[in-house]
Amino acid sequence: MPSTTARSGNAGDSAPRPRNRKRHRPREILLGMVFCIPALAGLGTFVFFPLVQALFLSTRGTDINGNPSRSVGGQNFAQLFTPEFGTVLLHTLFFTLFVVAAGVVLPMALAVPLAQRLPGMRVFRTLFTLPFAYSASAASVVWLLMLDPSMSPVNWLLELLGMDAPGWTTESPWALLTVAWATVWVASGFNLLVLGAGLAGVDEDVLEAARLDGATGLRSFFSVVLPMISPSVFFVVVTTTLTSLQALGQVQVMTDGGPNGSTSTLVFSIYHNAFENGNNNYGLASAQGLVLLVVGIVLAAIQFGVVERRVHYR
Template structure:
């Protein structure tokens, strides 16, 4: 009897092993992310570590001699008589600019979201100040706030009101800075809110209208909760931007009068490049970094819990 033999199976070609796949993935990661990581290490984390080291030194800018004093610069800053004023100015400026930007930006976004003639041109005009130089904006508004010939003085004169001495009066100088900062950054907040409003489903508004909900009730119960992720994003970005503001203050008041517009960020510039105390300025910069880090952690840890993503 003849025996039947099974046909030979074709040789199967094995694919690359797990180690090869992992090696390729790792090499692709290094190729794509490596340059960015290297730039961060060189231009962000290395200066940060050097600033931490300089904050422990008594060193004047340009001097060849430096003396290690440990936490001496930090002790001096916390015990300085003007520290409370700087912190209060920073707090008032930050709360006013962040809160004002969110409220006014949302109101402006609601207006730009309507079907109006020339809406596209209006959006461009509103966003334009955000991309302008802060120094140029500050110089422009200096002329507008001139107590004798400025546009603001003319407007107040039509109402029968005198113009405050914006440049030399302590509270009004800070108000002037806040107004200019709001004007410059309002377009950014409005644009982000506008994108969030356009992402709200129209069906939800129509369903609320069919149920008899008013416009205010629809906005409060439907639109605002859906804008929570947008609001959280803007809260983080505008807060960090306000704490690091410098250009408008430098162009308009140079921290005066009598330090009434000196924030933490501007104090770093004054101590480092005006008085030349580089070690002390590095200590203030480290304090600002810790403050920014703490604010960000609190926002991500507690505030984000109340944000509901659709």
């Protein structure tokens, strides 16, 4: 009996003891902080420092040499409460809504037939996605050549139909639309790739079950396909919104903000006040940049707070 007790005691002594994780916790925390340093450095350099700099410059005025050396308080923000800046905001809002709507609907209309396994679809898919490889400046030059009065195929078609071609980049009602369509053309290539990938992931069994239930054509698309690719659609909406808010090269190359400021968007106005024609009005440009930040935050809050609720993640 004593020997049994001794053996059991020895067995208990030889059993492995649980490791004390508290000894390794400081090391793990330090290692985690080391891995966070590159990301924090990037955020500090490209996000927080420019934001603080913009807040500082928005309260400064420039001297005769263009240096932001004097404090002006809130005068730069007071200049934003003018009809001219209100017009710039309206241009930006219209431009963004148009580019997002057309930049999502048109690629979707192209992605559905291109997703079919038919001969030659790969060639058409490649052709339609080529604009994604263009820079904003190159795409703008293509559109200027396409709409040039001396060689425009669009104007030639309108003349065949007995219609007068408008001044695409020189008349106020058409200039902003022309720049917006050029932006849609550039953004559509990327959007087509994303939406096409989403359509490729639609389960054929689900579509077949929907057909057996009588859902065909548009009903099948809106009731079955669209909910299944809603994450891709939401991603395209967000990225296209960012593209439209940041559109600068198209406006510079095609219209330079004209005619009479009819294509002046918020980001173009920021660039114009800060760098063009020797303005060097960094304070006003910084104040406008903060407004652009607020606009972006509001649109993001609407998209992620309202639109994302309709997204069906599988």
